[in-house]
Amino acid sequence: MKQEDFFKNLVAHCKEYGFIFPSSEIYDGLSAVYDYGQLGVELKNNIKQYWWKAMVQYNENIVGIDSAIFMHPTIWKASGHVDAFNDPLIDNKDSKKRYRADVLIEDYMAKIEEKIAKEVEKAKKRFGEAFDEAQFTSTNPRVLKYKEEFAEIDKRYVKALEDNNLADIKQIILDLGIVCPISGTRNWTDVRQFNLMFSTQMGSVNEDASTIYLRPETAQGIFVNFLNVQKTGRMKIPFGIAQIGKAFRNEIIARQFIFRMREFEQMEMQFFVRPGTELEWFKYWKEKRMQWHKALGLGEENYRFHDHEKLAHYANAATDIEFNFPFGFKEIEGIHSRTDFDLSAHQKYSGKKLQYFDYELNESYVPYVIETSIGLDRMFLSIISKAYKEEVLEDGSERVVMSIPAFLAPYKFAILPLTKKDGLPEKAREIMDKLKMQFMCQYDEKDAIGKRYRRQDAIGTPYCITIDYQTLEDNTVTIRERDSMSQKRINCNDIAAEANFAF
């Protein structure tokens, strides 16, 4: 099957069986937003729990928090999100190419500077030893003209940026006669603003309301609580703070199902270390996180590292763990050495000291940070895309099976009375009532037994428990395993032990 068809089938399957629905579907949908259905939410919760246990429960020096999505607006100034991600964009209608309007203007200004430099170069040759650059650039009429032009553009451009005057930015491009390098035309669209962050109002009275942002990453909620957690939890460096939560980004193009959504969920851990040791810890977490992924059993060949050449404004080392999605290897988790960028920035903007007193060194410092940040939705997608299989069985019949790792599966057991009479349903209910206190179970008595097995295969239930007439006599049931379809007879009381989920 072609990858494209496979992916299409997977998406259709997710909708049909209640894993993922397009948002607001009865109103024609909402671009790049999805809802998790009754099965999706179970799988998602199980993934969260799996991660939380690996990070928080199994590491004595890591604790978790749940910070609010709303935060003080200055936080996003400090983090660099306000300034770094609001680019004015413009399209050339002929070449269909998109540019950053500010870059176009800055390139043009750079050209003027080049011209000045060339004049100086020429003059240098002409005057030789006697050349006085300062005098030349302040008197030569051609240079003066360039300088004047430069200053004029600069003044107007800076003002336009400050006022966020998109119309004037376009006008500058038109006035300067800037052409598209590809088409060579001046056929430009209006300048539009790209904003990474969603903004909203806080304050019920309009006039008093102030703009606040929906967080574009959960990390900042950890950083601003660094001291709270450190002091109240008596945490000693190195230690980590973990968090699972929603984040929001206004993607220019959001696509590929739940891979890139405008509203998504992150599982992040910020690990605070002594300055100078950050690259050791970076290496530690890089390996540790990769092991975690590989332990899931989706196939080790489906993971690889992708080290960053170009680093973000806050990092001094960064790598991605990439997963082999149906549309190729893409980032599923990022591990970043964020230096002391965030804590220092918050220290500066808040005026509060965000430092740690290290008794071993007998000194205070701003800790360095290693971040592990995994996309929960991407994790979800990686699991279902490897779990989804369309199989042809030996007898030529077909089945769709979701080989979700048993401990993550939405339902652990399906309870199936072989027929729905002669007391079998009653016995089945009895077993169901016991198991459901501990496991998510589904009861089904409709249709032939084979059909019910297939239904459970399609939603990834690892074990089917079938109650027959023998059950009434000796309290044994048939347990049927999803992937192998093998069956065996066991005592009712051994069901949980037999399934033996690798939690």
Add this chain to the structure above:
RNA sequence: GCGGGAGUAGCUCAUCCGGUAGAGCGACAGCCUUCCAAGCUGUAGGUGGCGGGUUCGAGUCCCGUUUCUCGCUCCA
């Protein structure tokens, strides 16, 4: 944002040159059935994405709009 494709039942899709919309699967109720789908009976479910135009008559032709999707641009 630009360009291509598409929106008909819960799902997958038909409906030929314009004549009051159909199948398979699925769902539900019942029958039959002692362990791997497609046995029988019945039922529910559609203002054909939305708006307008042409026509005696539009799911079908035309225009607009919206949503999805693929490619390009962008991606901390």
